[in-house]
Amino acid sequence: MQRITIAIDDDLLETIDKISAQRGYASRSETLRDLVRDAVTHAQPTIDGDAKCYTARTYVYQHETRDLSRRLTMAKHDHHDLSVSTLHVHIDGHDCLEVSVLKGKAGEIQTFADSVVTQRGVRFGDLHLIPSELGPHHAEPHSHD
Template identity: 60%
Template sequence: MQRITISIDDDLLAAIDRFSDRRGYASRSEALRDMVREAALREDIASEDDTPSIATLTYVYEHHTRDLARRLTEAQHAHHDLSVACLHVHVDHRDCLEVAVLRGGARTIRRFADTVVTQRGVRHGQLQVIPLGEAHDGHDHPHAHDHRHR
């Protein structure tokens, strides 16, 4: 087993301690190992293949971080084919919340999400991927309607 040192802010450490206490862990190390295992499992599942999927990417970012809004916009434009919709909320004088609804291959969605949430100034990023299945063409639904533009 390896021993590592990490730097963590007080609020996040308090959250780890609450999680650890609530679950009954004997130490922070045990709690962190389980958190990392769970995150690694989610990562493996989400990036296994490029199964057609729909997803939400939710993240909070500090809008005053230098060039962050521009970088986020450029990333979204570079992956416009994934975008279904985007909601932008001004949380307070410092933070913005965005929720992006995405559609595409699971691996492709994961890569885009990683591009967004790893930007300096982005916090609390979370991706929820829902596989649609291999045969899904985006128009499998029980009701009939015309898709022609008029």
């Protein structure tokens, strides 16, 4: 096992301590290891990179962060072929919430999403991959009542 040092926001640390107390973890380290394991499992692609899929991508970003809005716009134009629709909500004076529906190969979408959520000033990045081929249930024409 290795020992690392990380810088963390006060608010986030407070939340981690609450989770730790609620679940009864013996230490912060134990709590963080479990939370990181969850995140790592979530981050590993479970769909074959060439599989066609739909994706709901959500993230919050601070539009005032230097150059961020411009970089995000450029990334979106670079991947315009994957984009179906984006919802933008101005949460408050600083933060924007975006929900994008993307369509394409899982691997390409993952790469695009990573390029967005890893930018400084972007938080709560999440990606929900939905295979285009939903199996026999949806292969037949169906109604929605």
